Amino acid sequence: MNFENTIDLQKEIGKSISLTDGTRKLTIKGKTRSYPVYQIPLEHLLYNRQNGRIISSMNRYESEGKDIQTLSKEDYNDLVEQFIVESNKLALDKTKKNIDLFGQRLPGVVLNDGTVVDGNRRYTCLRQLKREGKTTFFEAVILDPSEGLSAIDIKRLELNLQHGEERPVDYNAIDNLVEVYNDIEKNKYFTVKEYASNTNKTEGDVKKMLKKANLMVEFLTFINAEGKYYVARDMELDGPLQEIMLILNKEKDEEEHDRVKSALFTSMTLSKDGDLTRYIRRIGKEIIQAGNREQFLDEYDEIVEDVYEAYQEEVSVTVNTVKKLNENLKNVREEASSIVSKRVDETVLTRVKMKPIDSLNTVIRTLDNVDADQIARMDVGSKKEFSRLVEQIRKELEAYESRL
Incomplete structure (x- = not known):
């Protein structure tokens, strides 16, 4: 000044x-x-x-x-x-x-x-x-x-x-991300190692903060609000960005990484869920990391394109713009919500269907821990009890088999 x-x-x-x-x-x-x-x-x-x-x-x-x-x-x-x-x-x-x-x-x-x-x-x-x-x-x-x-x-x-x-340090979480981004990425005052040593943090923690900060910058660019950090603060995006970072950490293919990221960014703009962090976590767990992710991404491609173009056509984007576009894109939002709900329900149903198989796999892993050599060395009473349990397991398996 x-x-x-x-x-x-x-x-x-x-x-x-x-x-x-x-x-x-x-x-x-x-x-x-x-x-x-x-x-x-x-x-x-x-x-x-x-x-x-x-x-x-x-x-x-x-x-x-x-x-x-x-x-x-x-x-x-x-x-x-x-x-x-x-x-x-x-x-x-x-x-x-x-x-x-x-x-x-x-x-x-x-x-x-x-x-x-x-x-x-x-x-x-x-x-x-x-x-x-x-x-x-x-x-x-x-x-x-x-x-x-x-x-x-x-x-x-x-x-x-x-x-x-x-x-x-009771700074707002987004303000903290902006500071990390400015000091390391934008102004290059410090390396990650130097920043860590000056803030009593580990290098790993600083790397995570910087990765999340870069995601914030990329999201603001996605919605045509580049450099408007206050928009991320008003949208309370620290939690959702944390979830997106964790999801993307598992994406090794660069093209798939960007495709998933765009889908998650789009979901952040369209969600009417009161808990955006939980919503993004649900998409990650029940869809992106499940068996129907490709169907979801294929269906969501057009949603991503519609939302991206709508934001790029705006002269100036604020939180009010996000709310306005959320209403203007009502049909797109409802379609997106329907796609997410359908694919989440599919995953939940698949897991319910797979539960008996998962349970039997658990039983098999447990039986693998039984030492056959120890059976021969058991006393008479123990052998009798062991035989009773084997017979019980056999009857249970016969009952399951009769239902196939």
Whole structure:
């Protein structure tokens, strides 16, 4: 952001900014040391536009054609405060109450121009308390990028503070995916290994997050909403994307992989099921991974084409567009629902029919565990009981055979 009269916090130390007796340990460029904490007037500070908590809200604002550059510093802070409140009001109220009772216990981190790198929620609480008549300052470490800190150094610190200090990261799941996608795939700030080391996660976990993030990006492209991450957030797609990722992990053929993916993306746009995650899981388990998948995919090809073309014809896609097209494509939606229901019912019926065979296979596997040599070594009483059980099994089999 390029606001007029950008502040230099270092020059305000001893004037409007005072040194406290507190410190905070930070790891920067691989070195951990204690940094002094200062008491900073709230009006000197500025929300971090790159804060992962507000990624999708900022994305929505800009997608609507609004220009943040035209806002004053005060208006910008008011706007971002609103985004942070909306991201998790319950958590914010809890933090605010705690700060009101005990003061700000954990110092934040700010850059020399006033940008809050860590502590945006605490800063929000303090802003609200100040409007309620309380005397408030933001306690934070002040870092000066001009002293050799690169943008990646700052981003690495931000990730470490958010994820690496064994405290919960309560970002919206979609915002978290967007942050992973931006940091690794889009901006290439980090490799998967580097991201994992800076967020206290395993490389395997980060790979899964990145794979899911890429699926989100591909879905938005599919519905002609490329880059509109807030649409994925409004549709609450984290769970459905997780299911799609698990289903696609079993697809080895690239062409089949893409065909299944398109069918699942289409199902997400057409579903009227209240639990979209359960709906996608059901399609995966009862159709894609069952014996009638090819019939389903053949029947669904035309559905996929109709839905894709309908979205591509839209000038601008939002969640309201998804709802509108869902109604406009009522006939297509009903046909898709009929195909899914029919194929799911087929699978369920097949499993019911196969249940006796599955049970006998289980019996055979159990009999394979009987050691024939041990039978000869059994005492008289045990042999008698064994013979009785063999006779019982024989009679059961004869009864089954009579029904064939």
